Amino acid sequence: MEDHNTANLTEPSSPAASVASAEIAAEFAALTVEEKEQRRAEWSQELARVEEEINTLRTVLASKTRHASDLKRKLGITVWKELTDDVNQGVKNIKESTVFQRTESVLKSTGxxxxxxxxxITSGISSKLSQMKNSDSMRSIEASVGSAYENVKALSRVIRWRN
Known part of the structure; x- marks a missing residue:
């Protein structure tokens, strides 16, 4: 059991914590068995006090939260209104930020x-289409299509007349 607790003391979460953990583990390892037991007992008592304080704070916080909810209800402040106000404030904060304003300016300029x-481009295409429409080639195509249409129309009359 002693090795297990010592291993927990040496788990690093960062390079600085690793050095500090190694020093604490070395100091703890240098203690006598009685001193280690005494240290563990002190830590256990302190842990119990801290956990009791945490529970007390949670109880007080829950009571204050209920009281705040009652007051909000009496004032007609709903969860939806609070959420809407929070979202509106967040949007306002974003719009007022320099990053947003610079981005908006760049996007506007780009747009x-x-x-x-x-x-x-559209103007150029319109101009080209207008030029094409007035060209001799287009007039020739229009004439051919018009002639083909008249031929189909005439053929259709002949077929109906025969039936």
Whole structure:
């Protein structure tokens, strides 16, 4: 059992804690059996006191929480209102942050530039389509399609007349 407790004393959580743990373990190992027992008894008593204080604080906190809830209920403050207020405050804090404002500025600028680029692309496409529509090739295609449409229409009349 003695080795198990000593092992727990040497579990490092960081390099500094590792050094401190090693020193504590070395000091503890240097104690006599009686001194180790006395130290463990002191720690057990202190642990019991601390746990009792924690339980007392939990009881007091629960009582205060109930009292605060009663007061909020009497004032008409609902959980939903508190949540809404918290969310609104969080959003306000974010919007007021310099990071958000810089990001918003960059996005706005990027959006304006993108709109400008798309506007010029759209304008260019419209101009090209207009040029194509007025070209001799397009007129020739329109004439061919129109002629084909008239031929199909005439053929359709002939087929109906025969039936």
């Amino acid at each position: 304006e530039k993108t709109a400008s680029v798309f506007g010029s």
